[in-house]
Amino acid sequence: MEFFSFDKAYVDRLRDGDPLTEQHFVAYFEQLLRIKLRYRRLTSDMVEDLSQETFIRVIANLRKDRGVRQPERFGAFVNSICNNALQEHYRSLAKNSKNQTLEEVHMEIPDKVLDLEGMLVTKQSAEQVRRILVGMPKRDRDLLRAIFLEEKDKDAVCNEMGVDREYLRVLIHRAKDKFKALYEKGQIGARRATGMGSQ
Amino acid sequence: MDHNQALQLQAAVKYVLGELSQVQRDEYEDHYFDCAECAVDIKALATFADTTREVLRHERATQIAKELVPARAGWLRWLQPALVPACAALLLLVGYQNLVSIPHWKGLAVQSAPLAVEAVQVAAPQGLPVFSLLGSNRRGGARPVFHARAGESFALKVDIPDTDSFASSSYVLRLDDGSGTARVLSTVSRDEARNTVFVEVPAGFPAGNAQLVVLATPPPGAGARTAREITSIPFVVAIESDIEHHP
Numbered sequence: 001m002e003f004f005s006f007d008k009a010y011v012d013r014l015r016d017g018d019p020l021t022e023q024h025f026v027a028y029f030e031q032l033l034r035i036k037l038r039y040r041r042l043t044s045d046m047v048e049d050l051s052q053e054t055f056i057r058v059i060a061n062l063r064k065d066r067g068v069r070q071p072e073r074f075g076a077f078v079n080s081i082c083n084n085a086l087q088e089h090y091r092s093l094a095k096n097s098k099n100q101t102l103e104e105v106h107m108e109i110p111d112k113v114l115d116l117e118g119m120l121v122t123k124q125s126a127e128q129v130r131r132i133l134v135g136m137p138k139r140d141r142d143l144l145r146a147i148f149l150e151e152k153d154k155d156a157v158c159n160e161m162g163v164d165r166e167y168l169r170v171l172i173h174r175a176k177d178k179f180k181a182l183y184e185k186g187q188i189g190a191r192r193a194t195g196m197g198s199q
Numbered sequence: 200m201d202h203n204q205a206l207q208l209q210a211a212v213k214y215v216l217g218e219l220s221q222v223q224r225d226e227y228e229d230h231y232f233d234c235a236e237c238a239v240d241i242k243a244l245a246t247f248a249d250t251t252r253e254v255l256r257h258e259r260a261t262q263i264a265k266e267l268v269p270a271r272a273g274w275l276r277w278l279q280p281a282l283v284p285a286c287a288a289l290l291l292l293v294g295y296q297n298l299v300s301i302p303h304w305k306g307l308a309v310q311s312a313p314l315a316v317e318a319v320q321v322a323a324p325q326g327l328p329v330f331s332l333l334g335s336n337r338r339g340g341a342r343p344v345f346h347a348r349a350g351e352s353f354a355l356k357v358d359i360p361d362t363d364s365f366a367s368s369s370y371v372l373r374l375d376d377g378s379g380t381a382r383v384l385s386t387v388s389r390d391e392a393r394n395t396v397f398v399e400v401p402a403g404f405p406a407g408n409a410q411l412v413v414l415a416t417p418p419p420g421a422g423a424r425t426a427r428e429i430t431s432i433p434f435v436v437a438i439e440s441d442i443e444h445h446p
Contacts, residue, residue, distance in 0.1 A: 003235030032238060035245045036228050039214070043334045079232035112217040116249040118331055118356060120242075125250040133254065147216075148248060149255040154216065169212045172244070175251075176212070180243040 004028070006074035015062040026055060029078055031120060036082065038116050047119075050089060054082040113147055113154075128182045132175050139163075140171050200226040202234055211240050215248050253329070260397065327354040327399060332411060332432045342408070344435040352402045359392040359413055360430050371414040371426055372398050377407035384411075406438040 013021040033054055037047040058081050062068060068077050133141055139161055146157040147168065158164055200210070200223075210227045213219050219227060231237040330345040332355055347353045359370055370392055372385045385398045398411075410433040414426040 003239065005235060028238075029232075031242045031245070032232060035241060036232075039224070044331065045334045073233055075232040075234075075238070076229060079229055114215045114217065114245060114248060115252070116245060117333055118249060118253050118329055120246040120249045121253045121329060122250075123328060125246055126254055129247065129250040129254045133251070144251055145255050148252040149259065165218075169209055169216070172215070172248075173209070173212050176240075176244045176247050179247040180240070 006072055008071040011062060011068050011071040011074055014059070015067060025058075029055075029075075033078075033082060034116065034119050035114070036079075037086070038119070039114055040086070041112075044117055044119065046089070050082065050085050053085045054078065057081045057085065113151065115151075124182070125179075128179055132178050136175075143168060143171065144175075200230045202230070202237065205230050205234070205237055211237065211244050214241065215244050256395070257397070327352060329354045329356050329397065330434075331355075332357040332434065333395070335432050335434060342433045342435050344437055346437045346439050347400075347404070349438050350402050352399055352404075354397050354399050355411060357396050357398065357411060357413075357432065359387065359396060369416050370429075371416060372396070373412040373414060374400060374404070375410050375412060376405050377409065378405070381412075404436060406436050409434055409436050 010021060014025055030051065033051040034047055037050050038044075042050070058078055061077075061081065068074060070077075133144070136144075143157065143161055143163070146152045146161075147154060154165060154168065158168055200208075205211070205227060208223070208227075210219065210223070210230075214224065214227055231241045328347065328351075330343070330347075330353060332343070335343055345353070357372070369389060370387045371383060372387060373381050374384050375381045382401075384400065385396075387396050410431045412431040413429050415429045416426045
């Protein structure tokens with residue numbers, strides 16, 4: 001499979017406001033930003049706000065004289081802009097919570113499964129997941145239910161079902177591979193629609 | 200972190216399971232924003248995890264609905280005093296209708312029992328596009344826009360706030376459109392309200408401003424006779440003919 005790569009021409013088109021490139025830019029990074037921001041347990045509103053803020057800042061930066069020094073590393077540039085927006089958010093939180101330091105506000109909840117609150121669910125993805133779940137042995141299905149839905153402690157669940165954490169990882173990895181086949185098919189359709197090549 | 204290190208570490212799966220240290224997480228994020236292959240991988244994995252959670256949640260709600268419906272029928276057959284709470288609920292609904300004057304509620308009181316059953320059935324609409332109202336009521340003026348397909352129903356996902364001093368036995372979910380027309384979508388028990396609630400909006404709902412209103416019904420014997428609004432969540436419905444659904 002061929003993957004999308006960024007280059008100077010892409011960054012120039014984005015800076016100049018080419019609509020197709022803007023559409024691709026948002027489509028490519030929207031999910032990545034949601035995943036990254038939800039990982040920090042931010043509310044869906046805050047995820048949307050910080051995503052929009054990142055998009056605006058990226059475009060504003062491109063239109064400054066110096067733009068991006070390494071266009072081929074445009075993705076890392078977007079991530080750094082998002083990190084800056086995130087840091088500002090944490091600072092404003094720390095300012096508003098007098099007794100908390102920045103580290104305390106920034107502190108992560110350890111060992112929690114990513115919960116995107118249905119942000120990425122579509123009819124097609126639901127249908128594909130149903131098919132994958134139906135094809136699974138009951139134990140594997142129960143394992144996923146306990147981890148994703150009931151949010152039980154992973155060690156306790158694995159112990160109860162007689163498997164280890166590695167088994168859980170491999171189970172999810174394999175299920176993801178099956179799901180990815182359809183996912184990539186959908187991405188190819190989206191790329192054809194926007195005329196932006198492979199991602 | 201480079202691509203091989205990400206693969207060796209099983210970084211994508213560990214990331215979704217929350218098993219990376221803060222340093223590894225930051226390094227992996229830096230990598231997947233910059234590596235198209237890992238970007239596709241993490242998108243697929245996160246979508247799989249997100250969708251699995253929703254599909255399992257629907258299945259559980261459907262299962263609960265199946266278990267509840269016969270139980271309720273048996274209970275009504277078995278116990279004559281059940282008429283007492285049923286009448287109390289009827290009075291509350293009539294009281295609310297008179298007080299707030301909603302034309303679409305006319306006739307609702309006599310249908311209160313079927314309405315409750317239907318509410319259980321629509322608690323987990325399967326295969327519908329789902330739009331999330333989670334957190335929307337905290338936004339202070341900004342309204343999410345939901346793109347629904349013409350002629351198709353859709354579902355709303357909402358959390359009922361835990362600010363109900365009534366200690367209500369149930370909640371009514373009412374949907375108002377921009378013209379002021381109100382539709383009762385569902386009733387939800389106190390137990391059901393502890394989880395995220397899915398409620399179906401029938402096809403034909405008009406485009407424009409809308410708001411989901413959550414009303415708490417007072418418990419029997421509480422003295423109060425009218426349902427009380429505990430939150431209203433505004434949003435905008437856009438009707439489009441051929442679009443992707445991304446709540």
